[in-house]
Amino acid sequence: MDKITVKDKIFKPYISDKELQESITLIAEKINHDYSGKSPIFIGVLNGSFMFMSDLLKKINLQCTVSFVKLASYEGTATTGKVSELIGLNEDLEGQDIILVEDIVDTGNTLIKLYEILEEKKVNSIKIASLLFKPDAYKKSHPIDYIGKKIPNAFVLGYGLDYDGWGRNLSSIYVLDEK
Ligand code: 5GP
Numbered sequence: 662m663d664k665i666t667v668k669d670k671i672f673k674p675y676i677s678d679k680e681l682q683e684s685i686t687l688i689a690e691k692i693n694h695d696y697s698g699k700s701p702i703f704i705g706v707l708n709g710s711f712m713f714m715s716d717l718l719k720k721i722n723l724q725c726t727v728s729f730v731k732l733a734s735y736e737g738t739a740t741t742g743k744v745s746e747l748i749g750l751n752e753d754l755e756g757q758d759i760i761l762v763e764d765i766v767d768t769g770n771t772l773i774k775l776y777e778i779l780e781e782k783k784v785n786s787i788k789i790a791s792l793l794f795k796p797d798a799y800k801k802s803h804p805i806d807y808i809g810k811k812i813p814n815a816f817v818l819g820y821g822l823d824y825d826g827w828g829r830n831l832s833s834i835y836v837l838d839e840k
Pocket of ligand 1: 769815822
């Protein structure tokens with residue numbers, strides 16, 4: 662695969678479509694096993710999680726419901742640390758088993774904020790599934806229950822992840838070419 666230009670930056674191929682699907686299959690198998698006999702609600706964090714949610718849910722064989730929330734915390738290629746309000750959650754979550762689905766966990770600020778908001782809703786349980794995880798950037802102690810791939814501290818793009826709104830439609834993951 663070739664390098665691509667998105668806006669003013671060059672990105673090189675990083676994780677192939679095939680590799681992504683293999684990771685997603687492994688996550689789905691674990692969730693299918695762990696939630697056997699249960700009916701969880703999958704809550705995807707927009708915008709970045711839409712592709713992962715779609716491919717993950719096709720591999721889930723549980724009776725489940727699906728919802729999306731939105732909480733923006735990122736601008737350009739650096740985490741701002743700011744987290745805005747949660748929008749889009751209309752379901753009554755009391756007593757529910759929640760699987761929060763993230764595209765990527767970087768510092769963990771977004772995730773912990775979401776977690777705290779959901780915890781207040783008298784839910785039965787909350788687990789976190791993230792396609793990508795940057796362990797070296799993670800500042801929280803809360804475990805990430807299901808991880809597709811651990812990656813180093815680099816800016817990635819594609820498969821739902823954007824650079825200033827662009828590149829979400831790419832079917833595989835690219836990484837910023839620093840050279
Ligand atoms: P955190 O709050 O964990 O620092 O960041 C979470 C959000 O930042 C993710 O949901 C994602 O939108 C964005 N983000 C973090 N790292 C990257 C990255 O390498 N590439 C892109 N495109 N977005 C990222």
